Amino acid sequence: MKQGIFYAVGVGAGDPMDMTLRAKAVLEQADIIVTPIPKAGGTSAAYAIAAQAADLSHAERLDILFPMQAHNDYRERLRSGVLQPVCAALDSGRQVAMVTLGDVSVYSTASYVRQLLAEKGYATQVIAGVPSFCAGAAKAQQSLCENSESLQILPAVHSREAVETALEQFDNLVVMKAGRAMAWLLPLLRERGLLEHTTMLRDVGMPSEYIGKPELEPYSYFTTLLIKGGDL
Template identity: 30%
Template sequence: MSGTLYGVGLGPGDPDLMTLKAHRLISSARVIAYPAPDTGESFARSIAAAIIPASAREIPIVVPMRVDRFPAQDIYDKAAAEIAGVLRAGEDVVTLCEGDPFFFGSFMYLFERLSEEFPTQVVPGVTSLTACAAQLQRPLTARNDVLTIIPGPLPDVDIRAKIEEAQAVAIMKVGRHLGRLKSLLKDMGLLEQAGYVERASLPGQKVARLVDLKAETAPYFSMILIYKGDEAWTLPPSFSS
């Protein structure tokens, strides 16, 4: 019998936010796979580092970190082939994924290559979306509100149209687009309602009202949350972080 492929969500970064199932699978794993940059340490591995068994075989999936989209198909093809060899030999493979595997998670690329041939289990994780809302101390959405998740790199005209249709908005992958997004939201009269969170749950976390944020660029792990529905939810006047 072949082994089982596990896609394990690790949560946004704080190891305490891993689920009990994630902890159990990782701490007993004989083979661990995880995404890694071509320079520096793997963020996914760093979240789980304290519970990875010293005897575990590790399969880093090295994806170069670039501003523009990197054609990673060959990299995931190669990683899937290596993992398939382990699974065919009867070993389980626990694949680490920051956040949730199916919410902008890298595990989805292995899933589409391997799940038809091998038993596969996806272990959900706390998403950056809910982690940012928790740190911002404002609910995301309620009742019949429409929550729209928007990638920051989209053109202004597309972002504007999506925001206008929604009652609650999350803009992800803010990064170098921060200044442009601030200008757009100011033009739409939404700057005062927008909250900003970067590196949610991590030691370098920052939480602010977007109108108070002086920076024009942000890290990749950053998010803008807006609520414009019927509930009387407002942002705190200030944040300590």
């Protein structure tokens, strides 16, 4: 029997209108849709977005637990554990798609799962999506980088020292997952005179979306800072 194909599918930042036609086509032909959830009984923002843009009624849904703040070792064990039912489905010839927010290539669990499956010899494909910082920059009508400016993308889970180093080495920064780090990020940006050159994105494309000055609370897990220092 011919094996199925695993698709890692980016569904965009939050607005179903931003999900690509290719993503819609792949999801509508998939037999199983793998859905990462942050906790047992939790919901999936990625699946909710996809369900508004594509007809998923025919597909079996497979929820897999992926805690956002789990220790790396524990998260890796979970990622390895997801392979058993996915491999069984692929071995039976079924097409499997795993949805992820934004784009698969940017801090995505789906990318790691795809890599593990590829290493096991399964056929895989990656379907691009619109990253939140690109969607947010478009809504803010802001360029991420221009001319010869450099751009660094990093998560705020790094230390203050790592962000300071990035500020010194790159013209512009995209700081993702910034919600829990705002207590030290805001003073740092203020000290460097960058606060007025920073745009905050929160929950882009979702009902709780905010795009504007970075001092408005609350800060969610999906908080991103666009820091423009190239013209200073």
